[in-house]
Amino acid sequence: MDRLTLRKSDVQPFLDSLSGDYRVCAPRQIGSSDFVFDDYQSGQEIPFDFVNTLIPPKNLFLQARETLFSIQGTTQPRILERAPEKPMALFGLRSCDASALVFLERFFGERGFEDETVTTRIRHSLRMVLACHTPGPSCFCVCCDGGPSLISGFDLQLTDLGEKLLVEVGSERGRAAVDQRPALFAPASEADHAEKLRQVSAVDQSFERRSYISEGMKRISLARIPDSFWDNCAADCQGCGGCCFVCPTCSCFSVSDQPDGQDYWRRDRWRDACLYEGFTREASGHNPRSRRAERVKRRFFHKLSYQYVETMGRHGCVGCGRCVTTCMGKLGIPDFLARVHDECK
């Protein structure tokens, strides 16, 4: 793998130079301690010491609400397709979220039908992953094969070496981004690489190892969990769907037509959550998943059961910990798996 270095003071010129070919996005601090992914503005301060963004960069690829196409007229309609988009360059996404994008690209290309809006956005993006040096309080990527650093699934991987970043090239796209800007990048030394390896080892050891996570996943797959367990979980779940919306791999959506001026409509898709009662309610009113316990079971089965590993190559959890922070009922994935573990002792 090619290794280079980039001075932190050169990050802004680098991002500025990418903005011709790409829509450049980077984390931005909002309020006192929160970060969000947003369009990079030239000269904007780039944070390096943050755990992760509140909302995963998934939302740039599968937007909270977006228009599939527009329609003029109803009974004599004309379809107006979307204009092409500029590819995205994401600077500073975390390993877990980059792993999730690999998962989403696979999911949206699977089953004989390719959702090109999502797969093309991911495939054409320049993903510049910032390896983690400190686990956040709710992080558990080491238990879910989601980080803290990656060996694939990035175009450039960045490791913070103080004044500069170690830059590892992971794809042709990453290679081109570096090669076209020789003045900004210098070859990395053996010492730079050794420092990265030391960091990876140190951060790996600083994670708490939680054996109940893999044990709990096994038990979900075997499905030998009594109904009363799900009823208890459902009593704590508020049904808000927050975990689904902040999850970097959750991708369910709904579709309908929205008015958009006189005689115009947009066919919009927006993110949906399997924890909502209406998620499976049919036009007749029949709802095969009318109880919250059934919906909670469904969500965790989908995220964690081995049956999905067979088709998707991995569990639907990358260990980002956002569900832990979001859930009011202490049903984030590690908390839930601890319950499974206790239930099935």
Added chain:
Amino acid sequence: MSANSLYVPQLCPIERIRQETPDTRTYFLSACEIDWSRDYRPGQFVELSVFGVGEAPFCLSQSPTRADSLEVTIRKTGSVTNRLHDYQPGDVVGLRGPFGNCFPFERAQGKNLLFVGGGIGLPPLRALINYVLDHREDYGDVHVFYGARTPSDRVYKNELQTWSRSDQLKLTETVDQADPGWTGHVGVVTKLLRGLEVDPERTMAFTCGPPIMLKFVVAELLALKLAQRNIVTTLERYMKCGVGKCGHCCVGHHYICVDGPVYNFEQISFLPEIP
């Protein structure tokens, strides 16, 4: 970057409309833009767009062997179907598909076939029934059981009359509530199956109807010693995309829209949530 053709429907004018019952109509869609109008299989479905409202999935209700135009029989139930029932011939809908698997019409060859439909459950079966009638020599005896709430709630009344006089199949009908002109059976369709003489080794059953009917029909068919794998249905789930992406119809690790909607009851016994 390309636009997302996966979700963009083809435009289809409605050629004509046949009122089946007070709340159910069959739409004959011009297949002019559609390149697969004879290339779908019985049991497959389409996503039909009513622009300004949205999209919903419907089974194609005619056999591809007879499809001069594409047929969908639709009951007025939700927002899409309510608006659609105001549509007239010449109005244009959107169509995506065909989606999903199909009835196992090849595995059924050489077998006697039972069809058990309830209410608006007949249209998907009718695609297969007419397919079988058009390949009559490949199949054994065909017996169609149809139950509706009242005589006026029966769909395809003319076709039912043709079937009742045909020597190609046997039709037995029943209604929950008769009216003065009704001379057929009265009661639930499951009653007609009780004590039926079948050769369970050589018989396959296809059934479609409301969940409560399915439950009792399957019990009767199992009592006739049919194997679970020889009892076939088409599942309905709320779905949006039809292509295994939106997540709504996912049950266990199956996407009903892609892996289904046709399942036999041996397969269904491995799916959670479906009785």
